[in-house]
Amino acid sequence: MGMGSGERYVELPVRMEVPEEFVRNFVPIPKEYVEEAYRSDEYLVFIxxxxxGSGHMRIILRLRGDYIVDAIPDPGYxxxxxxxLAETRLYIHVLPLIERPTIQDSANFDLGYSRAVEKLADLDVPKRAQYIRVILAELSRIATHLYDAGILAVFIGHSTGYMWAFGLRDVINEAFVRITGARTTLSYTIPGGVRWDVKPEVLNFVYELTNYLERKMKDMESIFVKNPVTIHRLKEVGVLTKEEATKYGLVGPFLRASGVEYDVRKVEPYEVYSELEWDIPVADEGDAYARFLVRVEEIRQSIKIIRQAIKNIPDTPIISEKLLSRIPPKDRPQAARDIRSFLTKTHVGLTPGAGEVTTLTEASRGLLLFTLVSDGHSNVPYRLRMVTPSWLILRGFMESLKGYRLADVPAIYGSFGYFPPEADR
Amino acid sequence: MSISKWLEPYKKWGTKFSLWPIHLVTACCGVEMAHTWNPTYDAERLGSLPWHAPRQTNLILIEGTITLKMARVLRFIWEQMSDPKYVIAMGSCAAEGGIFWNSYHVVPVSKIVPVDAYAIGCPPTPEAVIQMIRIVQRKIESGEARANVKPRTIDLTKVLTPSPTKQPAPNPPHRITPNPHIPVCVEKKVDWAFGYDYVSKQLMPALGELAKKIVVTDVNRVCVETETSKLKDAAQALYKLGFDHVKSVNVIDVPHENKFYVEYWVSSYSKKELMPVLIALTTEVPRDNPRVPSLIDIWPSADYMEREMYDLFGVWFEGNPWMGKNFLLDPDTPVKFPLRKDVPVVREFYLVDREFPSAAPPAAPAKPAVAKPQTQSPTQQPQSKPAQTDTAGQGSSTG
Incomplete structure (x- = not known):
């Protein structure tokens, strides 16, 4: 599908004017591009x-017939x-900021940021806190994959799939409420540990929840995942080969669906992932259906991780020793279980040493990178660089559209789980 | 004329139970919006269902933050919707910006479209959204937006005696050092045998003259500092070693030293042993003429991040065809290159007794501030207002 090949190029006798709305509505492509597309046998479609979909962005598609020749993204909505804003807020106040972009996946984002601060401030995290973080991160991963499955179902007009995915998500939200007190924006993982301890009955509830999820996932699979309509819409569209996926820097399940075995949890293990047993789901097809199936399989692996974590969770304090030492000794036993009322003593003045730290985290949609620069004297970050998975998959997403038909766009879009708030930050 | 009067109750009744919200998920509150119509909450039983075409809808749920770029879209869509149309602003961000209130790219919703009901929360729970739908239904019925739950008003002046002296707001706890030294590319001794071996046996010979210094900054992290003129060759050399994609392009602004650090964080997917290694290819550019050769020929994955860095910092990546155009930001953004350190942000502050410090916008707190010198308590001021509207509301609904 070479674009603008010579023989189909038709020179119009009159000059083609670019519609005025194009200029007024800030179409982010040059006028010449619009003119060229109009003069040739191709035309532009604005999605x-x-x-x-979920969240908003614009894709400008250049079509020949109904085959996509070029795709230009217009993010930033x-x-x-x-x-x-992170440069003006305390290290602890940055947490709500960075989790808003990916509201379903807030546990992973909190975790990534907290790890960056911990590395910079040289804080150790007790084992129990690490286990709780892993449980939350994996619950969050299941919730996000279900969310993306629901949105994919909406995209391909399968509202039953949406109902099933969101019905299951609500159960996970209930677990979030019982652990952290919030449905979506947790802010529960903080630099140095977690905010308060989890009760054993809540852990039992989460264990029961994994059983329920496993049972329901089987039903959902026959209704939505293995539905012939789903298979026909998703199979063999939006194919990215292994080389392309590498070249365009894909991340997460979308990279693994193209056959690259890369998962930060295995490559550079953090928290207690190295102590638990689980596999990386990988597919070779690289099409939309493979991207979807990899994530369905990841839900199963996450369930496996959560069960092991609940079984092995040790009984230690939930906040770093270094932070506990800032609290008067008589309050320390209480603070070791619940740090909330002491945050002014432990976290407001938190001033990490000077330096630059980059942490990688495997968020649900892929690699999450935080670069944190501290000058060593301020209690706000000097610079926070946040590279989110959706932002990294955007290039591969655009490339995967090329060569397919206009009607495949929803299927490909849905298969990437592209979430504009996450990409735009 | 008379027929329309006769039909009015039926029309109201019909509109009430056919509120079709447009599918306009502007920000993260959309997650809870999606939950509102899921099997658990099922707002469809109230006669509402999200729909994707503006012409066939009559309700907008503004889900969270409206950015400058989105504001125009919101207005277009609102104008396209059929009358009578209603607007529900969902979440704190839609009210006054929420935690993003001082961002350079956020506008309050009430400036763009008239809002009928505000759902509270960050994000509001599905219950709150359902309540707002009920409020809009009441508005259709009785002509005014009123909650189905009437809040109790409590006279706090009996419990709390307002302090006669003006309480000063405590200082914000932020401590920001002016002109700090920014340590970038600093060597650190770590326990990482493979890394030191790799740096001395592979990186050093491959890069040779191209690198100013190559240091291990942490486990799995290497920093390669190079001159801007040699950046492209250094990138080529790294690519040949197997570093095939870019994970992040980062710019650090150091205005007092008049320079930008430009960092490319590269890693490898094709070589298994290099997967965990992350190399920061760093260069310094003068702040008054920030020009860097673009590396998209070598790493296409850097493309969008280079565009983003031009948007936010104004660093010109020579060779990237998108330079000079906005990618993320709206062309109407009030500030150019907002992430530069010299672009100010309105700072956060504490509110005590409804008094704003000098930095605050002057319009909002004017009333209580005037009421202050009289011994009249400021807490009574907001109380009297809802009480009045409440009684008025009751009168109209019964009458």
């Missing part, structure tokens, strides 16, 4: 910014300046 978005308002579309049935949810750009809220998290990186700038």
């Amino acid at each position: 978005g910014p308002q579309h049935p 949810v750009h809220r300046g998290v990186e700038k």
Whole structure:
């Protein structure tokens, strides 16, 4: 599908004017591009910014017939300046900022940021806190994959799939409420540990929940995942080969669906992932259906991780020793179980040493990178660089559209689980 | 004329139970919006169902933050919707910006479209959204937006005697050092045998003259500092070693030293032993003429991040065809290159007794501040207002 090949190029006798709305509505492509597309046998189709997906972005598609020749993204509709605002807030106040972009996946984002601060401030995290973090991160992963499955179902017009995915998500939200007190934005993982301890009955509830999820996932599989409609819409569209996936820097399940065995939890294990037994699901096809199946399989692996973590969780304090030492000795036993009322003593003045730290975290949709720069004297970050998985998959997403038909766009879009607030930050 | 009057109750009744919200998920509150119509909460039983075409809808749920870029879209969509139309602003961000209130790219919703009901929360729970749908239904019925739960008003002046003296707001706890030294590419002794071996046996010979210094900054982290003119060759050399993709392009602004650090964080997917290794290819550029050769020929994965860094810092990546155009930011953004350190942000502050410090916007707190010198308590001021509207509301609904 070479674009603009010579023989189909038709020179119009009159000059083609670019419609005025194009200029007024800030179409982010040059006028010459529009003119060229109009003069040749091709035309432009605008997908978005308002579309049935989740969050908003615009894709400008250049079509020949109904085959996509070129795809230009126009992101930024949810750009809220998290990186700038982080430079004006305390290290602990940055947490709500960085989890808002990916609201379903807040546990993983909190974890990534907390690890960056811990590395910079040289804080140790007790084992129990690490286990709780892993349980939350994996619950969050299941919730996000279900969310993306639901949105994919909406995209391909399968509302039953949406109902099943979101019905299951609500159960996980209930677990979040019991552990952290919030449905979606947890802010529970903090630098140095977690906010308060989890009760044994809540852990039992989460264990029961994994059983329920496993049972229900089987039903959902026959209704949605292995539904012939789903298979026909998703199979063999949006194919990215292993080389392409590497070249365009894909991440997470989308990279693994193209056959690259890369998972930060295995490559650079953090928290207690190295102590638990689980596998990386990998597929070779690289098409939309493989991307979806890899994530369905990841839900099973996450269930496996959660069960092991609940079984092995040790009984230690939930906050770093170094932070506990800032609290008067008589309050320490209480603070070791619940740090909330002492945060002013432990976290407001938290000033990490000077340095630059980069941490990698495997968030649900892939690699999450935080670069944190501290000058050693301020209690706010000097610079926070946050590279989110959706932002990293955008290039591969655009490339995977090329060569397929306009009607495949929803299927490919849904298979990437692209979440604009996460990408734009 | 008379027929329309006769039909009015039926029309109201019909509109009440056919509120179709447009599918306009502007930000993260959309997650809870999706939950509102899931099997658990099922707002469809109230006669509402999200729909994707603006022409066939009559309700907007503004899900969270409206950015400058989105504001125009919101207005377009609102204008396209059929009358009568209603707007529910969902979440703190839609009200006054929420935690993003001082961002350079966020606008309050009430400036763009008229809002009928505000759902509270960050994000609001599905219950709150359902309540807002009920409020809009009441508005259709009775002409005014009113909650189905009437809050109790409590006279706090009996319990709390307002302090006669003006309480000063405590200082914000932020401590920001002016002109700090920024340590980038600093060597650190770590326990990472493979790394030291790799740096001395592979990186050093491959890069040779191209690198100013190569240091191990942490386990699995290596920093390669190079001059801007040699950046492209150094990148080529790293690519040949197997570093095939970019994970992050980062710019650190150091205005007092008049320079930007530009970092490419590269890693490898094709070589298994290099997968955990992350190399920061770093260079310094002068702040008044920030020009760096673009590396998209070598690493196409750097493309969008280079565009983003131009948007936010104004670093010009020579060779990237998108330079000079906005990618993420709206062209109407009030500030250019917002992430530069010299672009100010309105700072956060504490509110005590409804008094704003000098940095605050002057309009909002004017009323209580005037009421202050009289011994009249400031807490009574907001109380009297809802009480009045409440009684008025009751009168109209019964009458």
